[in-house]
Amino acid sequence: MKRYLVAAFSLFPFLASAQPGVKRPRLVIGIVVDQMRWDYLYRFQDRYGSGGFNRLLQEGFNCQQTFLNYIPSYTAPGHTSIYTGTYPALHGVTGNDWPDRKEGTSVYCCEDASVSPVGGSEAAGRMSPHRMKATTIGDELRLATNFRSRVFGISLKDRGAILPAGHSANAAYWFDDSTGNFITSSFYRKALPEWVVRFNGMRYADSMLAYPWNTLYPVASYRNSISDNNAYEYTLKGESEPVFPHRFGPGDYKAIRRSPRGNELSFLFAKELIAQEHLGERSCDMLALSLSATDYVGHAYAPNSVEAEDMYLRLDRQLASFLRFLDSYLGEGNYLLFLSADHGAAHNALWLQDQRVPAGTLSETVLAAALNKYLKVQFGADSLVSGVFNYQVFLNEPLLLSRHIDRIALKTAVKQYCLSQEGIAYAADMENLASETMPAALKELLLNGYYPGRSGSVAVVYEPGWYSDGKKGTTHGTWNPYDRHIPLLWYGWHIPQGETFDAVAVTDIAVTLAALLHIQQPDAATGKVIGKITDQER
Structure with missing residues (x-):
């Protein structure tokens, strides 16, 4: 009997190791392209390469009819709704700013006087997610793994990094215009990690400002855009006309945001974070990456500009480079990625009027x-x-x-x-x-x-075509499809190839992630699982 007991217990480690466990990807990456209209997937597709948007379109899963299910359609509510799986009525982020009756003043969505800047200025650094009332999918991943999983947020905009990363994130990093550095706040940590200090010390932003933004191809070949010199666009500081090449002054870090260099800088920082924090090596980790430069360019030049077209052609190349990096670092098929947007944008109202399309500004x-x-x-x-x-x-x-x-x-x-x-x-x-x-x-x-x-x-x-803003560039915030219809592409771990034209809401993203990861939904989630994806995963 003793011999049998010894034999039985000797099998226990083997039996325990053979028990089925929860299978998850090494890394979940959410890419939110700020102000990306759904039709940009196709408007510029003839010049996209094979490794960026077309790779996701051809090898991943495309939710063609994805819409924001609330208004107003702004950056902070968009990012928050993607990651909480609910809308402003429940997560509380109703805009980028709002007059708050309880606080008796107008507030910014992330401002927090109780925290201190870490690595940056007072104005840029006193930020946290404390006004967001719900958990994010990253929070739920941390809770589900007893905080072994790590979650990070990156963006040029503080709100694009902080709100997606959630309340329990290991860190969120954003860009400080006054220094040209990526920073954080004391909500996350007391000091910047050494690798962030080294990254900032490389002065990438200064290098990017040293040469002008010119088009990838001859300007005359941009057939999806109106003429480069037109009356519907803003000019950069020091420019007399809104035309290529766009030149930047030394130390004008705000200009980084209004060029493809802003996304290039964000991708560089994301690659460094993944490598230096060893994401995906010990657990299922998550990175929320928001690309903000598209929004700044969109506001300044509008969807029909050469600048917008060139921005997305360059973004396609940047995305391809990032996917190659993920393949090399984590292994193709070992990461789960989705790409979406926080909102779209309207055509410039004056340009629409010139085309005899009803539009206006109020x-x-x-x-x-x-x-x-x-x-x-x-x-x-x-x-x-x-x-x-x-x-x-x-x-x-x-x-x-x-x-x-x-x-x-x-x-x-x-x-x-x-x-x-009128309007x-x-x-x-x-x-x-x-x-x-x-x-x-x-x-x-x-x-x-x-x-x-x-x-x-x-x-x-x-009315359709109307919005509240200046006469040049564009904006968003309304109920119309150009503001609410957003791309949603899934790629990688357990994602089938295909597409659906079924209605999908922005609030379905986090809920579908929760199903794929076998974790609890965010605590205010109202979305539904996108069955065309998860049925295949089963």
């Missing part, structure tokens, strides 16, 4: 001033509207209380005035949406974007 600042002038006549008080932000009218709540003004009557007057203005299709009482007469689809988008105390009292819905 500044939120101008609208707020006109509203206050109108409301003073109606109610006898100045500044009853504190401002129009994120396509929402915010009321001056303290003044309403002190003057005993009827909120319902005031909101009705706000709606009436807005509806009388406005609907004005809706955000606190009583059920009673509004408007398409159900618009109601749902507004409701999903509404967070009490952080959203306005009246939503303003512009």
Whole structure:
């Protein structure tokens, strides 16, 4: 009997090691291309190479009909919704900035006076995710593995690094315009790692500013763009015309953001982080990489510019280089990657008008001033509207209380005035949406974007082609497909080749990741699993 017991126990290590375990990729990489319209996958495809976007399109899985399921469509809500699997109504990030009733002031989504900058300036470094109310998929991966998995965020924009990385991230790094360095805050660590100090010491940003941005090909061959010199684009500092080549001044680190060099710098830092932090060597780790330069170029030049076309042709090459790096470092098939966007962008309104397409601009600042002038006549008080932000009218709540003004009557007057203005299709009482007469689809988008105390009292819905911004460049934030239809490509570990034209929401991304990784969904998730992907994984 003793002999049998010894034999049985001697088998125990072998039996234990043979037990099936949870299978996960070595590394999960989320790439969010800031302001990437879905049609950019195809608009410039004839000049994409085989190793970047076309590799993902041909070898990965393409969710063709992926949309934001809320408005307003801005950077901070977009990144947060991708990684939390829910919309602003539950994660609380309603814009990049918003007037906050609880705090009694306008706030920036990541600003945090309780933390200190690490490696950078006060203005750039006092940031954290503390205003985000939900967990991210990275948080859930950390919790599921008892914090053995490591999670990092990278972006030129602080919000593009911080919000995707989540609350429990090992670190988030972003770019400081005042120094040309990648920095973090004391929310994550007390000092920059030595490898970040060495990376910053290489002064890549200075090298990138030393030579001009010119086109990859002769300008005349850019047939997907309008002429290089046109009336719809902004100029860089020191330029008289918005034309190539674009030159940069020494130390003008803000200019890095408005050129392909910004994405090049982000990819360089991402490669260094993966290697120096040994991601994927001991556990399933995660990297959230946001590419911000596309947004800055889009705002300055608009979708039909040579600059936008050249940006995406260069991004295609940068993406191909990054995929080759991942193949070499981790092994092809050992990493899981998705590529998406936080929002799209409108064509320049004046250019559309010149093509006889309905469009226009209506500044939120101008609208707020006109509203206050109108409301003073109606109610006898100045500044009853504190401002129009994120396509929402915010009321001056303290003044309403002190003057005993009827909120319902005031909101009705706000709606009436807005509806009388050219370019406005609907004005809706955000606190009583059920009673509004408007398409159900618009109601749902507004409701999903509404967070009490952080959203306005009246939503303003512009006509198609209209937006609130200047006459040049472009912007985003509206309900229209050009702002909400985003790319979603999956590639790598357990991802089948194919595509679906089924409706997919931005909130489905994190939920699908949770299913693939066999971990809990983020704690406010409302999305659904994309079955065409996970069914194959089974």
